[in-house]
Amino acid sequence: MSDAAISTTMTFHPRPEGGAPKPWAFPAPERGELPNGLTVLRSHRPGQRVVAVEINLLAPLDAEPEGLDGVATIMARALSEGTDKHDAEEFAAELERCGATLDAHADHAGVRVSLEVPASRLEAALGLLADALRAPAFQDGEVERLVRNRLDEIPHELANPGRRASMALSKELFPAGSRLSRPRQGTQETVERIDAAAVRAFYEAHVRPATATAVVVGDFTGIDLDAALADTLGAWTGSPAAPVRPTPITADDTGRVVIVDRPGAVQTQLLIGRVGADRHDRVWPAQVLGTYCLGGTLTSRLDRVLREEKGYTYGVRAFGQVLRSAEDGSGAALLAISGSVDTESTGPALADLWQVLRTLAAEGLTDAERDVAVQNLVGVAPLKYETAAAVAGTLADQVEQHLPDDFQARLYARLAETGTVEATAAVVNAFPVDRLVTVLVGDAARIAEPVKALGIGEVTVVGG
Template sequence: MTRPATLPPPRPTRTLHPRPVPSAAPPWEPPPARTDTLGNGLRVVHLHRPGQRVIALELLLDAPREAEPRELEGIATLTARALGHGPRARDTRDFTTAIETCGATLQAQATPDGIRLAVQVPVSGLDRLLDLLTETLRSPAFTPHDVARLVRQRLDEIAHEQASPPRLAALTLHTRLYDDGQRAARPAKGSAETVVRIDSAAVRAFHDTHARPATATAVLVGDFTGVALPRLLESTLGRWVRPAAAPSRPPAPVLAASPGTVLVHRPGAVQTHLLIGRAGPGRHSLRWPAQAIALQCLGGPLTSRLDRTLREEKGYTYGISAFAAPVRTGAHVSVTGSVETRVTADAVAEIMAAIGSAAPGLTASEHHTALRTLKGITPMQYLTSAATARVLADVEAERLPAAYLSTLHRRLDAVTTDEATRELRAALPLDELVVVAVGDADAVEAGLRGLGPLTVLG
């Protein structure tokens, strides 16, 4: 008996729906902040953000690093840290307890542009926190014991910094970029030789000279519903009274023409930290939007040229980036990342080739991706009161125009692919770059010498 032929099972059918395409993001502009001036001359920038009941406050004191006496460099950092110990009328522990009772946090640091006090506090504790801050500004403690302890801590930090490849690379780069007489050519927080000379009298003199309401700015962001903010600020920070003074004017940087490669020896290092850069235009420059897009194409997201070549194709690094760090007088344009020791010379050659590959031009796809990323990042900086205050404080510290933030996206949109290509060539010209490699000289020196003139330190 013949069996009937077995038919194959019917092939399943699928209905493929078109992939959804996101609509274009609507134009975005930052929420506008308001600026007022208190009776004592203190400039106040405040932004009401409904629902953000944690208030962020950033207080900027006009005490830039260029104002430090040469023999006391690092005093701005110690002054900032000593302010965190509270007013003369209170014990440090009592001041810390009072801050915590407000539910607040207080951080202080010295930046290239001045001293910054950053506070976060629930709206319920804002009035008490402002009282404590006003007490501190009017009559800081600066006790000999506290300042001496801060000096010892800073000296310990310096020893640790000498073992940090990124710190060593940054200091070496600045030494090569700037003339010897420039403050930027020396350690940002002072050297052991200068820090050890600082005492409480010097810290008090530096504070009294530079901490003045007429040259300071307070930035507040949060939900001020039910808060009579102008009256509250006048009754607290408005009590801080000091003689007026002219705002600081940072000198134009004097650059040293010393491009080339510098190898900082770290015996036995299994990685080489690379920092390649130069001094370039900052956010005041009309070139900034094109430069931002160009650097994003070169070393921004995972699809950037550097990451695609050194990470995906070669496997030399976990990641590498290109960026411009702005200051009032310009920006530091850099490429940085760590690579395995044995591929150090090859990695440097690949980075230089990627930078030089701008000659044929950036593609429209690269330009589009970079622009979308830069514009997408900006709104995220306004998600919290602390992040928003930081953005506004940076604008104030660099003394950027009032319309800088509100026009940034339009200026990015106006950049063409050809303009971004030209800016990439201008931002990182190969014959002006300083290449710093921190690694094992015994293992990498020969390879680096094959790329050109080399200076070995340590």
């Protein structure tokens, strides 16, 4: 048979078409309380068979005893280093048997303990978590090891330009007596003083169910969650002591420049910031939107100028980070711009960055910028919260920041409603060109004079 006699007919499968988007809202939790005073937020998320648990402990850094900065961090790390039932190795083995992970860290608002576990092993893992909270061992040897580990971390942090810039900015913004002015995890001098007795005293003073909250998110199908909580976290007891009342936040954002000298550095790390409104302020949604337009993504103004047009950097970001949040207005957020540039471009990059801010104040954002920001912030939210851990983390943040349970859901609605003019006003007020503290980690001999010539504030050089 000749090739000409052969004919082939190809049938193509119909091209799939996108369906209509389904309505989505950030999940609303169910709130309750155990007899021991522990507040519980739960959210049933069908299909999420890895359950996430977040425990908020009201043990803020402000409560650390004078001269013992870092004791909250050591306590948090020591919670999983043995209990009254298991030593450190046994506890780790039991977690592994459950297929669970347990992490903890300390921050200005308090200590956060995070657990993730397959739903089928939830009750066993909750039992281990309850033991860690109820009766941590705080053995001398384990605490000494954690202190040594923390001391080993400090030189690496000081050598990291980004971490060094963050430390310098905190020191500049906040008064010396404020805990916010000092490293979250302590300094070598303060960490060296921490022992098991100090850790135990901090735990006994601040860790109790009456001032704690548990957030549980996942698929609870076939699980008697009430019974599981009652048998585990419900067995944790403690005194109903009054919560710690944090000191008011004050900051000095007088425009100035601090250069942390790193002789021979081929790059300069930039961190420019001040203190502004937190999530309780009505301006927060507009501030989030405007800040995203300024430097939240690769299409933002700062990236467009400094990365695409000038080639100074791989990326510059503007962001707002809540330091401490309170209904009475005593909270605050760090508003900052961060990035790195090659040493020779330090002066020109800062000049162009300030020009971006001045142009923004003079001309405002465009409707197109606002629309892209809304789509990126609101449109991708369902993807951001696909996992139980993401939902639990956000709910725990709301608890920590004294926000209502529906805050995140309402935030997305408010972002979508925020107009271009409102977003412009918020970001211009967030980053006024004459009220920014600039920290540069780099070679002072090569960058000091070009920076002084910009006239963006008095320039001080400190050792690296």
